[in-house]
Amino acid sequence: MTRRRWCAPVGVASALLALGTASAQAAAAADQLIDAAVGDSAAYRRLALFVDTFGNRPSGSERLERAIDWVVAEMKRDGLENVHTEPVRVPHWERGAESAELTSPRHVRLAMLGLGLSVGTPPAGITAPVLVVTDFANLRARAAEARGKIVLYDFPFDPDKKPFEAYGEAVQYRGSGADSASQFGAVAILVRSVTPMSLRSPHTGAMHYGDSTGRVKHIPAAAVSVEDAEMLHRMQDRGTRMVVTLKMGARTLSPAPSRNVVAEVHGSTHPGDVIVMGGHIDSWDVGQGAMDDGGGSVATWEALRLIKRLGTRPKRTIRVVLWTNEESGLAGGRGYRDAHLSEINRHVLAIESDNGVFRPTGIRVNGTEGAMTAVRGVMAPLARIGVTTAEPGQPEADVSPLSELGVPTAALEVDGSRYFWYHHSEADMVDKLDPADMARCVAALAVLAYGVADLEETLPRGRAATTR
Amino acid sequence: MTRRRWCAPVGVASALLALGTASAQAAAAADQLIDAAVGDSAAYRRLALFVDTFGNRPSGSERLERAIDWVVAEMKRDGLENVHTEPVRVPHWERGAESAELTSPRHVRLAMLGLGLSVGTPPAGITAPVLVVTDFANLRARAAEARGKIVLYDFPFDPDKKPFEAYGEAVQYRGSGADSASQFGAVAILVRSVTPMSLRSPHTGAMHYGDSTGRVKHIPAAAVSVEDAEMLHRMQDRGTRMVVTLKMGARTLSPAPSRNVVAEVHGSTHPGDVIVMGGHIDSWDVGQGAMDDGGGSVATWEALRLIKRLGTRPKRTIRVVLWTNEESGLAGGRGYRDAHLSEINRHVLAIESDNGVFRPTGIRVNGTEGAMTAVRGVMAPLARIGVTTAEPGQPEADVSPLSELGVPTAALEVDGSRYFWYHHSEADMVDKLDPADMARCVAALAVLAYGVADLEETLPRGRAATTR
Numbered sequence: 001m002t003r004r005r006w007c008a009p010v011g012v013a014s015a016l017l018a019l020g021t022a023s024a025q026a027a028a029a030a031d032q033l034i035d036a037a038v039g040d041s042a043a044y045r046r047l048a049l050f051v052d053t054f055g056n057r058p059s060g061s062e063r064l065e066r067a068i069d070w071v072v073a074e075m076k077r078d079g080l081e082n083v084h085t086e087p088v089r090v091p092h093w094e095r096g097a098e099s100a101e102l103t104s105p106r107h108v109r110l111a112m113l114g115l116g117l118s119v120g121t122p123p124a125g126i127t128a129p130v131l132v133v134t135d136f137a138n139l140r141a142r143a144a145e146a147r148g149k150i151v152l153y154d155f156p157f158d159p160d161k162k163p164f165e166a167y168g169e170a171v172q173y174r175g176s177g178a179d180s181a182s183q184f185g186a187v188a189i190l191v192r193s194v195t196p197m198s199l200r201s202p203h204t205g206a207m208h209y210g211d212s213t214g215r216v217k218h219i220p221a222a223a224v225s226v227e228d229a230e231m232l233h234r235m236q237d238r239g240t241r242m243v244v245t246l247k248m249g250a251r252t253l254s255p256a257p258s259r260n261v262v263a264e265v266h267g268s269t270h271p272g273d274v275i276v277m278g279g280h281i282d283s284w285d286v287g288q289g290a291m292d293d294g295g296g297s298v299a300t301w302e303a304l305r306l307i308k309r310l311g312t313r314p315k316r317t318i319r320v321v322l323w324t325n326e327e328s329g330l331a332g333g334r335g336y337r338d339a340h341l342s343e344i345n346r347h348v349l350a351i352e353s354d355n356g357v358f359r360p361t362g363i364r365v366n367g368t369e370g371a372m373t374a375v376r377g378v379m380a381p382l383a384r385i386g387v388t389t390a391e392p393g394q395p396e397a398d399v400s401p402l403s404e405l406g407v408p409t410a411a412l413e414v415d416g417s418r419y420f421w422y423h424h425s426e427a428d429m430v431d432k433l434d435p436a437d438m439a440r441c442v443a444a445l446a447v448l449a450y451g452v453a454d455l456e457e458t459l460p461r462g463r464a465a466t467t468r
Numbered sequence: 469m470t471r472r473r474w475c476a477p478v479g480v481a482s483a484l485l486a487l488g489t490a491s492a493q494a495a496a497a498a499d500q501l502i503d504a505a506v507g508d509s510a511a512y513r514r515l516a517l518f519v520d521t522f523g524n525r526p527s528g529s530e531r532l533e534r535a536i537d538w539v540v541a542e543m544k545r546d547g548l549e550n551v552h553t554e555p556v557r558v559p560h561w562e563r564g565a566e567s568a569e570l571t572s573p574r575h576v577r578l579a580m581l582g583l584g585l586s587v588g589t590p591p592a593g594i595t596a597p598v599l600v601v602t603d604f605a606n607l608r609a610r611a612a613e614a615r616g617k618i619v620l621y622d623f624p625f626d627p628d629k630k631p632f633e634a635y636g637e638a639v640q641y642r643g644s645g646a647d648s649a650s651q652f653g654a655v656a657i658l659v660r661s662v663t664p665m666s667l668r669s670p671h672t673g674a675m676h677y678g679d680s681t682g683r684v685k686h687i688p689a690a691a692v693s694v695e696d697a698e699m700l701h702r703m704q705d706r707g708t709r710m711v712v713t714l715k716m717g718a719r720t721l722s723p724a725p726s727r728n729v730v731a732e733v734h735g736s737t738h739p740g741d742v743i744v745m746g747g748h749i750d751s752w753d754v755g756q757g758a759m760d761d762g763g764g765s766v767a768t769w770e771a772l773r774l775i776k777r778l779g780t781r782p783k784r785t786i787r788v789v790l791w792t793n794e795e796s797g798l799a800g801g802r803g804y805r806d807a808h809l810s811e812i813n814r815h816v817l818a819i820e821s822d823n824g825v826f827r828p829t830g831i832r833v834n835g836t837e838g839a840m841t842a843v844r845g846v847m848a849p850l851a852r853i854g855v856t857t858a859e860p861g862q863p864e865a866d867v868s869p870l871s872e873l874g875v876p877t878a879a880l881e882v883d884g885s886r887y888f889w890y891h892h893s894e895a896d897m898v899d900k901l902d903p904a905d906m907a908r909c910v911a912a913l914a915v916l917a918y919g920v921a922d923l924e925e926t927l928p929r930g931r932a933a934t935t936r
Contacts, residue, residue, distance in 0.1 A: 049706070052699055055574060063574075106523060106531075111894065199895035200755070201667040227897040231520055238517070287668070426579065427667035429695040 022378050026454040029310055030381035030447045036306050037443035038385060043302040043357075044435035046074075047295055051288035051430050058285040059325040060092030060256035068259050068281060071301070071322065075263045078305045080320075082266070085259035088335035090325035092256040093117050095285055096249020100190065100222060103127070104243040105235070111200045111225035113425075114248045115174060115191070115207040116284065116328050118221040125247035126150070126188050126220065132229075132236045135173075136180055147185030150244050153177050154229045157196045163416045170194045171205065178221040179210050188220045188246050192229035197421040200225045204284055205424045206328055220248050258282075260332050261322040263301070265308045267453060273316035274343065275453045276407075277303065277351040277445060280326030280398055287428030291419070295433055295441075296353030296412075297322045303446035314453035316348060323398040326354070333398035337405065347407045348459050349452050352396035356422075357433055357441040358414040362389025363448060367408030370460040375410060378451030379444075387444045389413065392464050406461045410448060412441060490846050494922040497778055498849035498915045504774050505911035506853060511770040511825075512903035514542075515763055519756035519898050526753040527793040528560030528724035536727055536749060539769070539790065543731045546773045548788075550734070553727035556803035558793035560724040561585050563753055564717020568658065568690060571595070572711040573703070579693035581672040581893075582716045583642060583659070584752065584796050586689040593715035594618070594656050594688065600697075600704045603641075604648055615653030618712050621645050622697045625664040631884045638662045639673070646689040647678050656688045656714050660697035665889040668693045672752055673892045674796055688716050726750075728800050729790040731769070733776045735921060741784035742811065743921045744875075745771065745819040745913060748794030748866055755896030759887070763901055763909075764821030764880075765790045771914035782921035784816060791866040794822070801866035805873065815875045816927050817920050820864035824890075825901055825909040826882040830857025831916060835876030838928040843878060846919030847912075855912045857881065860932050874929045878916060880909060 050067070057064035068085060075083045095114055102108040131149040133139040139151065153173035158166040173191045181189045193203040202225045209218045235242050261281060267273060279296025283289020304320045323332030337344070363379060365372045376390045395409035403409045422428045452459065518535070525532035536553060543551045563582055570576040599617040601607040607619065621641035626634040641659045649657045661671040670693045677686045703710050729749060735741060747764025751757020772788045791800030831847060833840050844858045863877035871877045890896045920927065
């Protein structure tokens with residue numbers, strides 16, 4: 001998951017009656033799908049095998065492409081239909097060797113990770129005094145001190161806010177902090193890792209250079225651990241002069257070939273109508289990318305496998321898409337849209353799971369009130385596994401290009417309390433997920449996709465007006 | 469903190485009346501000391517300055533000795549009495565460069581820390597297949613497979629046990645796992661880090677080679693993160709052959725000079741009677757050694773400073789001792805005992821704080837029922853800051869040599885729920901502690917030391933018979 005901002009639930013729709021129009025077939029299918037999913041830990045075992053075998057899967061890497069090959073072969077073995085890949089060219093950024101060392105007042109090797117898409121440093125690194133600022137306003141107030149410095153943004157993750165709200169606030173410094181500091185003459189930036197929990201564990205993520213005029217110099221950007229950011233801040237508060245040497249071998253290569261993965265179960269009566277459902281198969285280059293988003297990829301795939309195994313096809317086609325390059329460019333999401341422009345108006349709903357396959361709680365919908373009502377009806381059988389809320393909100397990243405063209409979207413909402421503990425860090429490993437919770441996610445995704453695919457009427461098109 | 473096993477509270481004494489014999493002067497002093505401590509964050513600020521300035525302080529390092537010099541100078545500036553150091557020769561182990569890389573079935577750089585006092589590997593490392601075992605019984609059952617292997621002990625930290633109990637159980641594999649595997653022909657060991665919480669954060673700690681006959685070969689030993697241990701275990705369960713290359717530049721040099729730090733406030737009427745109180749000033753070579761045990765060192769020192777500032781001396785002398793080399797040999801604790809043998813029978817009580825200066829809850833006593841009763845009386849004023857329990861239990865490590873000679877001991881008990889999250893890891897940084905909790909620890913230590921120092925009668929001598 002990257003870049004998404006949390007969106008306050010509007011709350012209006014929750015007062016409406018859940019006017020389900022689900023077919024008797026869909027109701028029976030829902031119960032069978034739930035029983036099949038929650039009675040098994042197949043999804044978790046497959047995810048563990050997947051991430052243990054391939055590890056993390058950054059865009060442009062050979063291991064992402066080998067992982068894709070394996071998924072395609074497995075999907076064919078599962079008997080899924082029309083299994084294929086669709087080519088996408090993706091940004092190719094490589095981290096290289098990197099370090100950040102405090103050299104004065106004493107030597108400390110800071111816990112760091114370069115930010116994705118950052119430029120590198122010269123081989124000898126950049127050595128400069130450090131200026132710690134708390135936020136953009138504080139940077140502007142101290143602009144005269146920034147020239148020639150490495151600026152550290154020590155903006156904390158607010159523990160009193162909802163996790164995605166706190167993330168949205170803090171991630172700005174990761175995203176655009178380099179340009180903001182560069183315009184005042186800073187030579188590099190460091191950001192406090194965007195997380196509420198740290199064991200000296202740095203978190204990476206995408207940054208971007210917003211200025212294309214060439215007037216704002218592109219400077220290197222890295223995250224340091226919460227602990228290191230706070231230590232440097234304490235030192236500055238004591239009047240200590242700090243010097244850091246930042247070395248980053250990061251480089252951006254030519255765009256690389258990658259692929260979206262597609263698999264389907266064809267609809268019985270309206271096979272040209274499509275419910276898209278998926279996660280993103282790429283990850284950052286740390287940990288295993290198990291939570292972000294191996295879990296969403298395998299859960300949606302597993303949901304389709306259970307639907308296939310049912311034997312009773314829904315009216316419309318369900319298509320799993322595992323998007324490539326969500327993290328560092330969204331080329332997969334855009335590429336899918338571009339490749340399927342001619343059938344966009346046959347896209348009924350686009351579902352994504354990209355908040356970790358933790359305990360699922362509900363569905364977040366971006367669409368009209370009519371779409372929301374239909375989703376509520378379809379969801380009713382999920383109450384017995386605790387999936388009860390249906391609220392309006394923003395689309396996930398990979399389906400946002402479809403949303404922009406009027407396709408309703410749905411996102412699996414889960415317990416997000418620990419998501420940012422692991423997000424974009426070495427700790428994003430499969431042990432952070434629970435087999436029973438992941439099975440419930442599979443159940444929720446399967447029931448949602450099947451139910452919408454089997455509705456009498458298609459969903460009304462259109463984005464929600466109520467969300468940003 | 470190292471090596472201590474949790475000891476079940478006996479619970480008998482808690483039913484006894486708290487027969488306080490504290491003087492009116494001590495009662496007044498207690499209230500003043502509590503008010504002075506909890507109204508200020510001086511202890512936390514000093515600890516932060518201390519650990520930010522010197523970092524971690526392993527035995528044999530120059531930074532430990534510079535830290536000791538600074539503490540001595542500061543104690544003199546505080547006006548403490550008889551401030552001096554006492555020489556101790558300490559084991560000198562150096563980590564050197566180290567790594568553990570899974571090379572098959574794929575390349576993964578494991579998150580690792582060599583174990584303290586381990587031998588190193590040859591420069592090219594040790595490359596061998598991995599055998600994962602769950603415990604010593606499982607190792608014995610698979611002994612025939614261990615020859616030529618790197619044995620990984622994947623023994624989990626039991627979340628359902630009290631933290632120090634779970635630690636005591638799991639730490640055996642760190643402590644003596646090398647010899648156990650070596651006798652079956654293993655070429656190195658890895659242990660799952662001893663912690664209930666991991667963000668791919670390895671934890672070091674002392675190991676020992678128990679066999680001095682030379683028949684059991686000393687093999688290198690390192691901790692890997694919980695996540696890496698579980699991944700290797702999953703791979704083995706799938707029948708995957710794993711190969712790891714372990715490189716450790718660890719070496720043990722000649723014993724090095726170090727020092728215990730001593731500072732006093734002299735008693736008014738029995739200055740030859742001594743209440744000892746302290747923490748250990750050394751740490752492992754990761755993080756800042758803020759929790760283990762910079763906090764205990766600064767809190768006991770701060771307690772003495774507040775007692776000095778009171779102006780009303782207790783009857784007996786209070787002596788702060790900051791022991792060196794707790795982590796890798798206990799040379800400081802033994803050296804103190806040896807240097808003070810002639811006055812051991814004048815040691816009334818030996819207090820240590822080495823469980824982190826988290827929210828204090830009580831005092832753990834190793835002594836006779838009479839000593840326990842007297843401590844209860846002295847503690848009474850601490851109820852208002854939540855320090856209420858007095859239970860029998862084992863002495864802390866540095867005072868255990870005194871305990872063996874019959875000196876009653878006391879340990880500050882604190883909320884231990886997060887201690888092992890940070891213990892012996894890069895995350896042992898000062899931000900993990902809370903200024904208000906640390907101030908309460910200072911208050912508890914000051915009241916306990918002053919109260920016992922000002923009793924009419926000295927404490928009865930003797931170790932508790934009720935504890936292991």
